[in-house]
Amino acid sequence: MHGRGGTFPGLEHLVLDWYPPLLHLICYRPPAEGLPDQLATWLAERLDPQPRGLVLQRRDLPGAPQNLVWGRMSEHSFAIEDGLRYQLHFDRGQNIGFFPDMAVGRRLVRKRAAGRRILNLFAYTCSFSVAALAGGAAQVINLDMSRNALDWGRRNHQLNNLDPRRAGFLAHDLFKSFGKLRRLGPFDLVIADPPDTQGNSFVPERDWPRLLRRLPELLAPGGELLACMAVPRLGRSFLAATIAEHAPFLALIETLRAGEDFPEADPDKGLHLLRCRLPGP
Template sequence: MLLLPHLPKQLPAEECGRLFHGRGHCFPGLEGITLDWLPPSLLLTQFRPLEDEQRQQLQQQVEQWWQQVADLPLSLVWQNRSVSPAQTEAYGVEPPAPHWAQESGLWFELNLLRGQNHGLFLDMLNGRKWVKQQAQGKKVLNLFSYTCGFSVYACAGGAKEVVNLDMSKPALAQGKRNHSRNGFDKGVRYLGHDLFKTFGKLKRLGPFDLVVVDPPSFQQGSFIATKDYPRLLRRLAEMLAVDGEALLCLNAPELSRAHLQSQVAEFAPELELVEQLSNPDTFPEADPDKGLKVLRYRLAQ
């Protein structure tokens, strides 16, 4: 398993980013491996079973690369997601606690040793940047907000008001800390509710100039894309202001862009497709339909 030739020749800037994306099937034999830089730590994620010898080879290659590009002690977190629950181990120096890292000059709290998700989905960078560019003076609704990354970017872009909704109150609490660290304490609301029981409240809080929909693709008790996206789409238009826009996201390899577009056409015909946002260059995909899909829609006149 030759990972070393695919790693960058120098350590990237002091900002979060993906260093290697094997899951896009562009690197034969390494389809189950990703490596992220979350300063000051590396996160290697394993999505397929590995023999002990393969794991040792990968670890040695990461250590060799680190010696070439960095003058710091190695802090490597290895997350094995080929088992359930995922297993996480730290090699060398453990990540700091609390662990704050930057993306686009904004600070986010991370936790690499707890659970599968560390606090920031790196493949959504372009979506967050787009929200920042569009947010000036707007009311923004951030659905399935997790730790509120979209909201932080919206505030950085001058949003007038942001409403974050997520069923996980710990995630929202982390999101609130993200806002506070960046100095965005005003004009932000956090709702720890089930979306499908909250449409009435959201309609009263609206209408919104921009709605971000970034749900889990399959999370029992929260959202199952094939079943619940239509339920959401039926109510989406009533939450949007005149000329309002929605950013619809889908991260399910088995569901294509055409699938999401057909659902919008059937259940939210008031919306018209504007564009598909590209994913970061560090997330190459042999079949783009299997990667993250981020579609921009506008409420038709």
């Protein structure tokens, strides 16, 4: 239930995700008294399998703490999507290791991966890499400045019995790594899914242009960019205009959205994926 999209009046501060047997409720304002309990009890009668626990995340509080507020915790938690498993952790910072709205991106990459060399920028826990290798990618290089996230990503590859020789992991700041990436390339597909502003590591208005201008060094002729954007204050229009200005050599092939599970009142907001191609064979 994607309240943040603004299509459920009065519930704009709530997001509820279902990772059987756990419910994950994210609140951007203090939840109404008793809400988590009522919700869990109501859903226990309607979901199959029955929920066993509800983890509440308070994004309105410093550090966005997560607590089990109903039922009990499973020893290990996973997201399962299209037969692939991704490890979840509810005690390692703001994010739990998996972004459910990116399913559309993972499916696209899996479908188009066969035989391709792929560069996964801002890889986090490498869910794009898992999907790509499941789709037969020749090789995926994952880059993220967080070593912990990449270790988690390695574990996601193991969980799905993917050939470790086909995945590489670089714990580097992207903007200090273009030389190294050029030597590892060229790539048939570059995935770029950066965060919203993250300290000085990534500032969308400053860093999308810097990244886009380096693409000719990284992409093979006919290679593709999958550019992802989910920053509400900027929207799809910012990304499309920035690509047109700083990477005019790319042709926009298609725009994808997160889909009907993630409705948005404003069509420019929410997750957008722009698939673009460099001219070539």
